[in-house]
Amino acid sequence: MNDIFHISKLLIKKRLKILTLSEELQLKKFNKQYPFSKNIKIEDLVDNIDDYAAINKEKAWESIQKKSQKIKDKTVFKISNKKWYQYAAAALIIGILATAYLLKETLINKPIENTPIIVKQDVKVILPGSDKATLTLEDGSVVILEKGNDYQSQNVNSNGQQIVYKAGDKKTSEIAFNYLTIPRGGQFFIKLSDGTQVWLNSESQLKYPITFIEGKARVVELVYGEAYFDVSPSTEHQGAEFKVFNRSQEVEVLGTEFNIKAYKDETNIYTTLVEGEVAISSGSQYNKLIPGQQSNLNLGNQSITIAKVDVNAETSWRNGIFSFRGKSLKEIMKVISRWYDVDVAFENEKLEDITFKGVLGKNQDIKEILETIKSLSVIKTYEINGKQIILK
Structure with missing residues (x-):
């Protein structure tokens, strides 16, 4: 049977x-x-x-x-x-x-798990990403965060897989900043001193205060990359608003959940609202989003468009899944290249524009993913040379 x-x-x-x-x-x-x-x-x-x-x-x-x-x-x-x-x-x-x-x-209730297949070429192995980051302190010193490397200071605690900041002296008038940088092939979770939770995707960097000044606007900067924010409500911080700055854009929020995608090598910034309310500002433009909407800031002409999107698909990366709906192979492979820390080349450029949909577990073996794409007749074959993948 x-x-x-x-x-x-x-x-x-x-x-x-x-x-x-x-x-x-x-x-x-x-x-x-x-x-x-x-x-x-x-x-x-x-x-x-x-x-x-x-x-x-x-x-x-x-x-x-x-x-x-x-x-x-x-x-x-x-x-x-x-x-x-x-x-x-x-x-x-x-x-x-x-x-x-x-x-x-x-x-x-359980994450998708697959045993990676080791590819022994040029003594390099292509494995899925993991929890890892580098923490740059206010004095410029750098701390490596990854499994097995614990870090503690007066107001900071990390088990190597996430980092949590405690509320410091709220009466301080000086702000000291830390940077959390996520490499290719990495991801990390941070809880800021005000209780705001942030999930950072591969190849991302967040600049934030060690502690926020009481009654003042809480401001962080997504220097580049992708981050999912679950913001602590302003009602718990004397009405202090929360703002996220990144290239050419400011996001103002009042207790909400949203996702910002602003990679260095992309010409668009996408802000997706999951719940609550945010206001997007860029130059003279000002737009409010409602849950289920996404703003698209074109950095080339500085125009902003707003559209309804599948929020689950846009934010699934936070839950261990990559969901692609109508995405081009070029876009899909860009996501894969960041997570698996590989370079992807197209022998036939026409392959870049082929679109399809599907879901990938973030712990899947890279060869299984490539075989699936091949079986869908999207590509004829592929080649793995060390940390480079060539689609043919």
């Missing part, structure tokens, strides 16, 4: 929007081989589960396969009300319900 339990897992992962590219391909192949499965409505089938429980799934599936084989050469496959379709639905729903409890634990 086809591994119906595996297909059931993929169906649930699809509903949760956490399918990887390789899993999406598996499900597409299954739907192509058994077209009826695309029309199964889980909600309708749950009402009849008592009837389905008595069905012999093995025999039902064998019947499905035999009937499907007879008509697989037809160009158009139409769904009918024959009994074999009911067997198919029963087989799927039983598989889904049997694995639902486990999936709740393994898909939602």
